[in-house]
Amino acid sequence: MPTSIPLGAPIWADAVTPDLAGDVDFYMRLFNWAAFDSGEQFGHYTELCLGSTVAEARAVGGIAEAASGAKGSAWGVAFHVGDCVRAAAEAEKLGAQITSNPIRVGDDLVYAALKDPDGGAFGLFEPLSEKVGFTARNEPGAIVWFEYVYDGAPVEAMQFYAELLNWSLHAPDGSEPGHDAPYVGLRTREGHALTRSEEFGGARMALGPELDMTPHWTVCFGTASVDLTAAKAVDLGGAVAVAPVDDPGGRMAVLASPTGAYFTVMSPRE
Template sequence: MPTSIPLGAPIWADTNSPDVAADLEFYTRLFNWASFDSGEQFGHYTELCLGTTVSVARAVAGISQNPPGEPGMPAGWGVSFHVDDCVQAAADAEKLGGTIISHPMRVGEDLVYAAMRDPDGGAFGLFEPLSDHVGFTAFDEPGAIVWCEYVYDGAPVEAMQFYAELLNWSVRLPDAEDPPRDAPYVALWTHETNVEFGGGRMALGPELDMKPHWVVCFGTDTVELTVSKAVDLGGSVVVAPMEDPGGRMAVLASPTGAHFSVMSSRERANAA
């Protein structure tokens, strides 16, 4: 196995953008990331990392320009999950009611990838690593992804059954002693390694007008300072800082409109 990331867990996240230069300026300054362009061969896909040089860089996420035929595609973050056979996983997803957006394809010598939609219309990726140079090398710390959450206008336990069957997840309802939530919620765990990596919840407020979607959440030491910095850099606040059972969090949008969350890693750790 070329990676220590458990099967079924998030292994990568990236965002498309109609203006990569503007979004790169925003994200790199907001999270103190370095960016590394993969070159013309790979469509100038850019890796975002903690660390300033290739020798010490730890991968957090990626960003790509909108496809030439869809320059006006809305910006948005997506999540890909670790599978050991992308071709088989894509076929299994179809049998379970999912849809293939782009068929499994090999990307250089590093990975096989397929873009998918679940039965409710939520987009996600299937990612088969072929080397130890791909996937997250920074996770669950300030500046890196700490959580992935599925937002759905309905009972989340029902929406997550597709993923549970496809990716061998455990979907767990809150215990009676858990803090109350504003909407029905389930926790998501890898089955074999018993790692909790995210959750699914019912949509609230403005989210009811959105399609089902995955939200990526980046860690920060102080939510309020990150929110203020994001606004100064041209981003906007979608949901103001608030207390959540998992920690203090807020929802932001990049200058091109891609939604993402920030959460205080320290508070999240204390709450766990």
């Protein structure tokens, strides 16, 4: 295996944007990231990393320019599979829609884009090289959590992913902090240090304005201070979609880039 990230776990997150230069600058300044442009051959796809030099760089995610005419921007998540072609075919049998057939990207990976049976976008990612995938997780400035937001019973929406990616679903018991809406934890069956005690995210019922949105995955980044990061995002031209608030896992806020890509920042409960 070219990566130690467990099969079925999130292996990559990236954003598409109509303003690549502007958004790269926004994220670099917000999270103190370094950016590495892959060049014209790959459409200037840019890797975002912790660390200021190539030798120090630890990958957090990526960002790409949206197709001509596309509006707005968004973050997405891709899951680790052993065979992208087979996994995409299986996803289609389970009711998903393939929006971009599996394609090999250089010598590094095979990738397919899909929509789940409820319309939520996600990717399937088969690594071919040890150079790809997250090399930073669960720390300030890196991915700490993924959340699926759905106008319905989360456990029902997650059955598709559980069958496709061999997840186990964890319903909170009475000893755990309460949630404002029905919730289910998401776990791979293959543990590793890059997962969060084998639990990498959750799915919950949509609330308030989210009821008007299609089902979607939310990418969550760690920060030492949610409040300071939210204020800095506004100063850099972004926006606060959900003001900082305490939740069962700590403190969080939903922010938006200058081009409208939503993402979450989180800090653990002290």
